[in-house]
Amino acid sequence: MTTEAQTQKHAVVIGAGPAGLMAAEMLSDAGMSVTVCDHKPSVGRKFLMAGKSGLNLTKVEPHDRFMNAFTDAKDPLMPIISAFDGDAVQAWATGLGQEVFTGSTGRVFPTVMKASPLLRAWLVRLSEAGVQINTRWCWTGWDGSKLVFETPEGTQMVQPDVTVLAMGGASWARLGSTGEWAKVLAGDTPFTPFAPANAGIAMDWSPHMAAHFGKALKGIALKSGTYRSRGEAMISRDGFEGGGVYTVSRGLREGHPLMLDLLPDQSAEALAAKLDQPRGKMSMANFMRKALKLDPVKIAVFQEMARPLPQDSKALAKLLKALPVKHGGLRPMDQAISTAGGVKFDAVDDALMLRNRPGVFVAGEMLDWEAPTGGYLISACLATGRWAGQHAAAWAQKG
Template sequence: MSDALVIGGGPAGLMAAEVISAAGHSVIVAEAKPSVGRKFLMAGKSGLNLTKAQPFEAFLAAYQEAAPQLRPMLDAFGQEAVRDWAEGLGQEIFTGSSGRVFPKAMKASPLLRAWMGRLAAQDVTVQTRWRWTGVSDGAFAFDTPEGVQTLRPKVCVLACGGASWAKLGSDGAWVQALDQPVAPFQPANMGFEVAWSPHMAKHFGTPVKNVELCAGAQRVRAEFVISGRGLEGGGIYAVSRAMREGHALRLDLLPDLSEAEVRSRLSKPRGKASLSNHLRKVLKLSAEKQALVMEFARPLPDDLAPLLKALPVTHAGPRPMDEAISTAGGVPFAALDDALMLSEMPGVFAAGEMLDWEAPTGGYLLTACLATGRWAGQGAVARLSQI
């Protein structure tokens, strides 16, 4: 019998396995998909954002109401620790102009290979295509290619992920296996549906740059993308929680100019120029920004300045949850003790995105997954020392 079972082969689960095995305990990692780290690898395709270099309190604030619970974990394994950990796996690190921290290779695959090499050296056993189906009296059951398998570990760390990107293994099916109350899942860091007029088709795939997005109390200066399905990209993800909660989205298309300056420039003689050319000449308003104005604000008012500074966006709600980068909801912190052990299941810990917290993209998601995985792993080691 293995000392420890880790269910889930994503960053939180692998970190828990690393901590437990480094303490000298035998570990089995059970992963439902044919290989580990699939969502991790997908995230790295656009550049693996490990964490963000900024003051700790500002970093912590990104987790909003979950910040108090995550504080000790992020304090113990935060931004600098993530950098050191990646460098310890042979990955050279750099910090971009926005403060985002990446491996120089920009991919997840070299880091994951090195990590799996470390785990293999620590005698961690990885079982793939093992789908967890339930637990009863300390026995964890799995559907496997060899039939039903049952394990009775001394401790278990659940790191089953959220409920987005089912094809990569994060499908939320663990809710039925756990059979414990959880907060309902909701999409996070997601795009929003827009039923575009035909004239927008030529702008599909175009990034909208130098814009400020405002939803509720959130204001962020970032770019986003016009897609055939709606609005996507970093700027939209940053305000997606406020939008999901019902706050209207408004776009400041000219964040470097005041409303008075915009009005002054628009008052310049137009002559025979079309409105489009006039906007381009006096405001340098790009074609895609003009298209958004025509899409969301026709008929146009006589005074365009307020509109260009706060363009109201009409949308049909979030894209499906399975398309979201992450999810809110999951195991509430109230169901866990300070070591992330389930109060109703002694010896069983939970970590990663299956916990009820959310954060924006930009390194926050991965850092918290690693930090909670490490924390749960340490809790499991402490539990083993008492057995």
């Protein structure tokens, strides 16, 4: 007589971030024996780092607008995210005992504003479901149909019925996303090279800017190519950081100039009229502060970028509305919030299974998509992990 243990299918998930853990949960829910393998000593490291700034889980906005954030990958991601949208992400979090709230911009956060309670609750649920997690297991490829891992106990080989790859992109390598997996897949899997996404902008500041390090440039608009944002930019020793900057960083990566509007709620004509007032003996900086109500940070950045300042009020107003930012390009990829590039959607079928490796599915940032910060990144990782896990289970159970 065949026992349940003998007939139960076995799945291996490689990568223990949100995409991998979600895939593991779906496989377990389908009745499979599941092992999660990760090369770091603990799981969800980048997820926990994201939680230090509040853990933006998703965003409440019309679905079409939400999907537009994924630009080139909108079409392949549409059915995947539609099946696990922002409402579903919120229900998932509350199902783990974590209340959420929606901020004024539509961004959704856990009420506790950190990731660790949610991750702990999730790991407990996975453990109770029988999911096994192996840490310090580094995947190095295949030996025939077997997965090969380097572990503290030496080389281990595993032959699962189905595999889900969810090893992230290539930013923040110290947290686990090294991108080394690309070398394993190279040659037989169509792949877009990695590039920084949601990256800061490098600046070589003059000494007078040191007084403003750590301060925010607020109430501004940024533009680079077709990418635009409203918000703020943090001034650091190395350059500009922050959500407003990350949203337009793709434009810089594509080679477009960066333009800064210091007063987006006022027209150039209105500014020119204010600048036409008599200046008297005031310095230009003091005059702009009083006439335009520019704060010291905006004045400092304006002078940094626009010196020598034009004397004509119309020319000055034009610069305030479209200030070319002299910069040193994007910060290094490993310092970016996320990466563009990865396994092309042409390389996987509609179930996210690799066309050239039946039984191997791909999820999360390993796939070639990018989106700005603001709830899109984690939401898409969870959705692709869920989709890959569900379809992997269905594929295995047909075999």
